[in-house]
Amino acid sequence: MEDLTLLSGRQWIANQEDSSILEDCSKVPVIENHVCNRCGSKVECKLPSGKLYCRTCIGLRRANEGDLLIRCHRKVAFPELSDGGMTWRGQLTPLQQQISDKLVINFKQKQNSLVHAVTGAGKTEMLFQLIAECMKKGKRACIATPRIDVVNELFPRFEVAFAEIGIGKYHGREHQEPNLDQLTICTTHQLLKFYEAFDLLVIDEVDSFPYVGNEQLHFAAKNAVKKDGVRVYLTATPTDDLLAEVKQGKIQILKLNRRFHGGLLPVPREKLFIKPFLNRQGQIHVNLLSEIIKVVKSKHPLLIFIPRIEQIQVYLAALRKKLANDNVKIAGVHAQDPQRIEKVAAFRQRKYDILLTTTILERGVTFKNVWVIIVAADDPIYTAASLVQIAGRVGRAKDDKTGLVLYCYHRYTKNIRISIKQIKEMNK
Secondary structure, eight states: OOOOGGGTTBEEEEOTTTOOOOTTEEEEESEETTEETTTOOBOOEEOTTSOEEESTTGGGOOEETTOEEEEEOOOOOOOOOTTTTOOOOOOOOHHHHHHHHHHHHHHHTTOEEEEEEOTTSOHHHHHHHHHHHHHHTTOOEEEEESOHHHHHHHHHHHHHHTTTSOEEEEBTTBOOOOOOOSEEEEEGGGGGGBSSOEEEEEEOOTTSTTTTTOHHHHHHHHHHEEEEEEEEEEESSOOHHHHHHHHTTSEEEEEEOSOTTSOOOOOOEEEEOSSOSBOTTSOBOHHHHHHHHHHHHHTOOEEEEOSOHHHHHHHHHHHHHHTGGGTOOEEEEOTTOTTHHHHHHHHHTTSOSEEEEOGGGSSSOOOTTOEEEETTTTSTTOOHHHHHHHHTTSSOBTTBOOOOEEEEESSOOHHHHHHHHHHHHHTO
16 A cells, blocks of 8 residues: 555545555545535536546646546644754744734634734744744644745744654645645745645735635635644735724724834835936836935835736836946846846845835735835736735835835826825834
């Protein structure tokens, strides 16, 4: 009999021919009554053979009518470490400590939590004692987040903070064989591969694309936790569905309106533009260029947010032409960029002065001393929540608590107004 211990808590697809009787596993049809049991989607598409298949989760291997979903329920005992494997010896602020203590209490009492904390509050550090409590009891935890970049940010921090336990990292840009990790850090899409695996599931940035409003990922998050497991949601901008669960008493909300260093969120400056940011000749607006040059001269690294991927190269060419004589190092990055991880790392190491980016860097990443300019802040792609998150990239260092956040726009939109209102309310 094949040892399936490494697959404990996982689910995978097998066809009828491949499927022998596996110890400690259950089998369900992957498509049943026109519903996909892996992602919860209604299934309507058909193969040439006439069989149904699920298009929604096809990236994880096509789920065909007649195939089986194998779920491994093998119980595994992890060592009960007295300190939970935590090697972090830092100190939380009094406000952070209050949230951390409450998360531990809620975990013990099987109470789900929503941490509503301003960007830069130190949410990651507030999780350490919670994770340690889970590890102490020999239980299994997962931290899931919608963005690959955030997974790559969190993993090394937890490796240092929990050097005594096995930690797995899983996302679509790095192939990793399944392992029996006591702590898993992954994208929310990877949760589709788990079934009743975790005693504790933390979902970071719950208001972020692609998790927000995605019924399949919410379905996956629900299925990935054991029936008596606990969920913790982290966000700076809670969604209506979570707030509704708070009102219903299903989740306890924990609020923190101060950053870890005690500073306030930077209130964005606003700049109205009448003419296009780029003219037909590909020349950048003189006022926008002036604002960019001011930041460069201040010696702060600059993130410039651009609404569309196809615009990155156009702005890149325009800026390189204008700043060619100033020895300014500029790069552009977006979700489909094969060098995305390397460019972000290079910007963090100050190898670039300016990084043009789409909303992939709106949250979950930290760059010391960075300032931000948002081009076309009135574009529909920028929700009020994303504008707040982008503003939160600035002023995250103890020795640099303030900085520039500049909204450049043609129309003063509702999302711009709401984001500024929310920031000011958080600062009260």
